[in-house]
Amino acid sequence: MFFFYKDSRQERAGEGVARRVLAHGGKLMCVQVSFEQGAIGPMHSHPHEQLTWVRSGVFLFTIGKEQREVRAGDSLYKQPNIPHGCVCLESGVLIDLFTPQREDFL
Template identity: 65%
Template sequence: MFIFHNAQPVEDLGQGVTRRILAHGGSLMAVEVTFETGAIGQLHHHPHEQLTYVLRGRFAFTIDGETREVGAGDTLYKAPDVVHGCVCLEAGVLLDTFTPQREAFLSAK
């Protein structure tokens, strides 16, 4: 019921990107992703619905072929199997929410 930020391990994904699983259960998962300036979230797709909330920083996000610049307070929706990715323009942190859970993230812990 209570998940404390500092108790959750950080996974180094390499090339300026880290991931911290904040919480998961039922069909939901919340994940914090930190990017250094210039880091890239490679274009990819998955069968999960995803909401991304920009906590801080600036990013150029591409979703389904459209690229837009976003910053703190902006939210992005990614439908299942839609290709998406980003380039970090100014160091920042994203809060990703997935449904269903990203089981591969859990098995990587």
């Protein structure tokens, strides 16, 4: 029921991208993803619902056929199986919530 940042481990999730599972349980998961400027989150899709909160930085996000620039404080919703990805315009951190959990991240 308690997850401490100091106990979590960061792993590489791409060139200039690092992922850290912050908490998980039941059908919900919280993940921090850190991006260096210029790093790319390639287009992909998955069967999970996903909410993203931009903690810091500036990103160009594509969700389906729509593309928007987002920055600190903005949020995004990705429905299951919709293609999405991003380019980091200014280094930053995203906080992702998934339901159900991403078993492939554990």
